[in-house]
Amino acid sequence: MADACARSSRPRADVRLQPITKTVPANILRFAHAAGVTSFGENKIQEAAGKRDALSDLPIRWSIVGHLQTNKAANAARFADEFHALDSMRLADALNARLARDGRTLDVYVQVNTSDEDTKFGLHPDALLPFIDTLPRFERLRPRGLMTLAAFSDDMVRVRTCFRLLRRLRDEAARRDSRIAELSMGMSGDFEMAIEEGADVVRVGQAIFGRRPTPDSHYWPGLVGA
Numbered sequence: 001m002a003d004a005c006a007r008s009s010r011p012r013a014d015v016r017l018q019p020i021t022k023t024v025p026a027n028i029l030r031f032a033h034a035a036g037v038t039s040f041g042e043n044k045i046q047e048a049a050g051k052r053d054a055l056s057d058l059p060i061r062w063s064i065v066g067h068l069q070t071n072k073a074a075n076a077a078r079f080a081d082e083f084h085a086l087d088s089m090r091l092a093d094a095l096n097a098r099l100a101r102d103g104r105t106l107d108v109y110v111q112v113n114t115s116d117e118d119t120k121f122g123l124h125p126d127a128l129l130p131f132i133d134t135l136p137r138f139e140r141l142r143p144r145g146l147m148t149l150a151a152f153s154d155d156m157v158r159v160r161t162c163f164r165l166l167r168r169l170r171d172e173a174a175r176r177d178s179r180i181a182e183l184s185m186g187m188s189g190d191f192e193m194a195i196e197e198g199a200d201v202v203r204v205g206q207a208i209f210g211r212r213p214t215p216d217s218h219y220w221p222g223l224v225g226a
């Protein structure tokens, strides 16, 4: 991360590392916390809730980064501190209702499908600005920026195109709602390029915690060969 910041003349402090801990057991996360990691990112809400209960004695910031079905919104709203995959008004409504009941707020990133692959969640780029215009009505949601998963491809030009598109969309969205400020993009395989293209948050799992036993298709249905 420091190298990528230096290459792009960005202060290292401008880019936040969000460790992604899916499949990493709670007892290992205790060691991570002892080593200074204070925020854990999870893709699946049940897994996150289980770890949260197991680690309730530790002050941890929970970040939910994966697609959330509306019927699981209430569970996420109970304890999540930030959510990176907001992609529908129904979901925004369900989160907002539960947050209001609990007197909580939630930092959110709006997910955009920048790769034009139908295996991924997120709003179509054309649907983004109308969606941004609805955000003020969800008073418990604190919009922070946009999030994307780049194309799963060895073609780095294609990957970079996804990051550039998200940045351009962020610039447009920020003119409608200045709270849309950050870019959540970049994972183990592409975080350096994401930083070069302006990422403010990189979501990194395997490069920190080692290879996952589950294939990526478990998280992104429809994906083949990953």
Ligand SMILES: *Cc1c(COP(=O)(O)O)cnc(C)c1O
Residues within 6 Å of the ligand: 020, 022, 043, 065, 066, 186, 187, 188, 189, 203, 204, 205, 206, 207, 219
């Ligand atoms: C798992 C995951 C990541 C991190 O992927 P790694 O390959 O482990 O770095 C980032 N974003 C989301 C949404 C994820 O589900």
